[in-house]
Amino acid sequence: QVQLVESGGGLVQAGGSLRLSCAASGRTFSSYATGWFRQAPGKEREFVATISWGGGSTYYADSVKGRFTISRDNAKNTVFLQMNTLKPEDTAVYYCAAGRRGSSRLSEYDYWGQGTQVTVSS
Numbered sequence: 001q002v003q004l005v006e007s008g009g010g011l012v013q014a015g016g017s018l019r020l021s022c023a024a025s026g027r028t029f030s031s032y033a034t035g036w037f038r039q040a041p042g043k044e045r046e047f048v049a050t051i052s053w054g055g056g057s058t059y060y061a062d063s064v065k066g067r068f069t070i071s072r073d074n075a076k077n078t079v080f081l082q083m084n085t086l087k088p089e090d091t092a093v094y095y096c097a098a099g100r101r102g103s104s105r106l107s108e109y110d111y112w113g114q115g116t117q118v119t120v121s122s
Contacts, residue, residue, distance in 0.1 A: 009116030022096030033102035
């Protein structure tokens with residue numbers, strides 16, 4: 001069993017940066033790939049980024065490539081999402097999720113956090 005808690009969201013101006021954290025409990029977390037997803041009001045939840053269990057492989061949605069960076073520290077059971085050059089269209093609730101393999105598909109993830117709100121003002 002893995003429990004995930006996101007933090008680091010907030011209000012930021014366009015062009016600014018935020019760093020999201022996803023803290024996990026459970027001794028097996030380091031064996032899970034971890035992804036970040038987001039959901040804006042009235043829209044479906046969408047893939048943002050994913051990282052392999054060892055951190056050696058990452059994959060990003062085209063909309064965030066070059067602006068966001070996903071990383072993990074397995075010693076601290078934490079995954080990060082560094083978000084730079086934020087845009088108003090990045091406004092959403094951001095969720096982290098853990099699954100046996102990294103994927104852009106929601107169905108591949110077994111455990112989800114409660115989400116953290118990110119609001120980017122223009």
